[in-house]
Amino acid sequence: MLKYNxxxxxxxxxxxxxxxxxxxxxxxxxxxxxxxxxxxxxxGSASLPEARSFFGDDKLTALIDTxxxxxxxxxxxxxxxxxxxxxVRYMKGVxxxxxxxxxxxxxxxxxxxxxxxxxxxxxxxxxxxxxxxQIPGPVVPDYFVGLQSSWEADLWxxxxxxxxxxxxxxxxxxxxRDLIRTTLVAExxxxxxxxxxxxxxxxxxxxxxxxxxxxxxxxxVLKQAGEANQLGVELxxxxxxxxxxxxxxxxxxxxxxxxxxxxxxGRFPQAIDRTALSRDQILPPQMKAGVPSALLANRPDIRQxxxxxxxxxxDVFSAKAAFYPSLNINATMGLQAFxxxxxxxxxxxxxxxxxxxxAPLLNRRAIIAxxxxxxxxxxxxxxxxxxxxxxxxxxxxxxxxxxxxxxxxYDLKAEEVDILKVSIETSSELxxxxxxxxxxxxxxxxxxxxxxxxxINLKKKQFNAVIGLYKSxxxxxxxxL
Numbered sequence: 137m138l139k140y141n142x143x144x145x146x147x148x149x150x151x152x153x154x155x156x157x158x159x160x161x162x163x164x165x166x167x168x169x170x171x172x173x174x175x176x177x178x179x180g181s182a183s184l185p186e187a188r189s190f191f192g193d194d195k196l197t198a199l200i201d202t203x204x205x206x207x208x209x210x211x212x213x214x215x216x217x218x219x220x221x222x223x224v225r226y227m228k229g230v231x232x233x234x235x236x237x238x239x240x241x242x243x244x245x246x247x248x249x250x251x252x253x254x255x256x257x258x259x260x261x262x263x264x265x266x267x268x269x270q271i272p273g274p275v276v277p278d279y280f281v282g283l284q285s286s287w288e289a290d291l292w293x294x295x296x297x298x299x300x301x302x303x304x305x306x307x308x309x310x311x312x313r314d315l316i317r318t319t320l321v322a323e324x325x326x327x328x329x330x331x332x333x334x335x336x337x338x339x340x341x342x343x344x345x346x347x348x349x350x351x352x353x354x355x356x357v358l359k360q361a362g363e364a365n366q367l368g369v370e371l372x373x374x375x376x377x378x379x380x381x382x383x384x385x386x387x388x389x390x391x392x393x394x395x396x397x398x399x400x401x402g403r404f405p406q407a408i409d410r411t412a413l414s415r416d417q418i419l420p421p422q423m424k425a426g427v428p429s430a431l432l433a434n435r436p437d438i439r440q441x442x443x444x445x446x447x448x449x450x451d452v453f454s455a456k457a458a459f460y461p462s463l464n465i466n467a468t469m470g471l472q473a474f475x476x477x478x479x480x481x482x483x484x485x486x487x488x489x490x491x492x493x494x495a496p497l498l499n500r501r502a503i504i505a506x507x508x509x510x511x512x513x514x515x516x517x518x519x520x521x522x523x524x525x526x527x528x529x530x531x532x533x534x535x536x537x538x539x540x541x542x543x544x545x546y547d548l549k550a551e552e553v554d555i556l557k558v559s560i561e562t563s564s565e566l567x568x569x570x571x572x573x574x575x576x577x578x579x580x581x582x583x584x585x586x587x588x589x590x591x592i593n594l595k596k597k598q599f600n601a602v603i604g605l606y607k608s609x610x611x612x613x614x615x616x617l
Contacts, residue, residue, distance in 0.1 A: 159456055161449035162518045164442055167525060169428040173533050184434060184611040187321050190421055195411055196328045199397060203324050206402030210320060213313040220306040227302040231295040233287035238470070240280040268478055279479045282470010282486075289465070294457035301450035304443045311440035314613040318436060320400060321612035322603050327397045329599040332413050334390045337592050341383040344585045347560060348376040351577055354568070368574035375578055379585065420602040425536055425609060431528045434610025438528055441521040448514040455507040461495035531608035538601040546594045553591050556584040 188197045204210065246253035256271045290296055352372040358364035394408045432438055469487040473479045496503060563580040566572030606612060 159449075159453045161452075162445060162514055164445065164518075164521055167522055169431065169525060169529060171428070173425055173428060173529075173536055184606075184609060185423075187325075187612055190423070190606060190611065191325055192421065193328075193411055195409055196325060199328060199401060199408070200321055200324050202401045202403075203320050204317060207316075207320055207400055208402055210313065210316050211402075213309070213316050217306070217309045217313060220302075220309040223302045224299075224306045227295075227299045230298060231288070231290045233285050233465075235283060235285045238280065238282060238284045238468070240278065242278040244276045244278060245274060246276070268475075271474060277474050277476070278472070279474070279476055280470055280472045280486075281479065282468060282472070285467045287465045289463040291463055292457040292460050294454045294460075294462075297450040297453040297457065301447040301454070304447035304450065308440045308443035308447065311436045311443060314436035315440060318607055318611065318613035322607035324397060324400050326600055326603050327393055327400070328408070328410060329603070330596060331390065331393050331397075331408060331410050333592055333596040333599070334386055334393060335410075335412065336414065336595075337589060338383060338386045338390070340585070340588045340592065341379055341386060344581065344588075345376065345379050345383065348372065348379055348581055351564065351567075351574075351581065352376055354564075355574055363570070364574060371578055372574065375582065420598045421606075423602070423606060423609075423611075425532055425605065428529055428532070431525070431532070431610065435524075435528050435608075436610065436613050438521075438524050441517070441524040445514070445517040445521050448510065448517040451510045452507070452514050455503070455510040458503045458506065459496065459500070461493045463491065463493050465489075465491040528608065532605065535601050535605040535608055539598070539605065542594060542597045542601055546591070546598060549587065549591045549594055553584070553587045556580070556587050560584050 187200055191197065246256060248254070248257075256273060256276065259265060259269070259271050260273075288295070352369070355364050355368045355372055359366065359369055395405045397408050398405050467487065467489045471479050471484045472486040473481075473484045478484055559580045563572050563577045567574060567577050
């Protein structure tokens with residue numbers, strides 16, 4: 137009989153193995169990027185240097201290094217990776233047999249009008265059993281010590297697909313961490329260079345305050361000599377106070393920007409050590425965009441979206457495989473007796489072995505719903521992949537145009553600043569000789585100050601554009617330092 141049972145199991149398993157779950161995975165190669173970024177594309181591949189060589193500032197790279205160790209979001213991402221790693225570790229053993237040691241102590245009381253109850257009672261009058269085999273009553277003890285095992289045969293690859301899904305999600309969390317890294321590098325660098333810009337803006341204000349104070353002193357002297365009036369003094373005084381107020385505002389921006397960096401570094405407010413650079417010394421780094429196809433390998437968000445799509449493909453396969461029969465095998469082996477003194481005798485050895493195929497026939501709404509949800513998540517993951525790719529291309533395209541246009545604006549504004557600086561000296565000389573009014577002096581100083589601040593803000597836009605291009609091309613995560 138045992139032979140026939142084994143043969144039936146083998147035949148059913150063999151027939152089941154011959155069937156296949158037909159699932160067509162959604163692939164990313166159906167979605168293509170443009171071949172170039174238009175007229176602003178550079179020939180060759182994108183150059184993605186390390187942050188240290190790209191930014192060229194040791195104090196900045198030290199801040200980035202601290203951020204990569206202490207940032208709160210990055211530490212949270214590391215814990216998400218550990219959660220995903222635990223899932224992979226769990227799924228690695230899902231297609232292997234479970235084996236556990238078991239010690240069971242129990243008692244059973246059978247009714248007098250049952251097969252077990254009557255049978256146990258009759259054994260007390262049998263001549264075919266020994267004294268050791270006499271069943272105690274009315275309560276029958278049960279002692280078992282041994283091993284228990286259960287195993288689900290992966291007939292359709294359902295369990296293997298679950299392993300693939302867990303592995304893909306684990307890799308996706310790693311790319312999620314890398315996305316935080318590249319964003320963090322860009323944010324720290326952007327805030328650092330904003331500090332240097334604010335330092336220069338404060339220097340510009342201090343220089344203009346000195347010029348305005350000098351002009352005010354001259355007007356006061358001229359007023360005493362009867363060559364100027366109180367209105368000129370009041371207007372120049374108001375202009376001086378306005379510049380001092382702007383300086384206070386810049387000081388506040390410096391404090392806030394320093395603390396933005398401190399928060400990114402995971403620490404309490406403190407002064408940020410930075411390189412003091414003049415406006416002419418601050419030069420944004422240069423880089424080429426290369427070909428758009430490089431984004432697929434360099435952008436961590438694209439690779440994360442790709443891994444999540446692979447995970448949903450595996451989920452759909454597992455959901456469809458749930459409609460097919462599953463083969464489960466259960467076994468126990470050990471020592472079992474109804475008397476403790478007999479438990480460790482050789483005759484107490486016992487084992488059980490059972491295998492069965494189960495397939496859902498009626499009321500399959502749960503597995504149908506699971507399949508519907510898996511297919512919807514698969515489509516959603518593919519849409520998210522498309523969205524990420526299009527957004528990545530658009531970011532690079534926008535930054536390339538921003539760099540080009542900002543450079544043109546900067547050159548024009550620099551010429552304007554040079555002209556207006558000369559106008560301050562010209563208006564002052566003319567005013568001293570009586571050929572210009574104090575209103576012309578005020579206007580020249582105001583225009584010069586405004587143009588210098590606009591120029592320094594254009595410098596900030598240049599840096600933000602280059603840092604944004606560096607980030608959008610995928611720089612700053614694979615070899616941050």
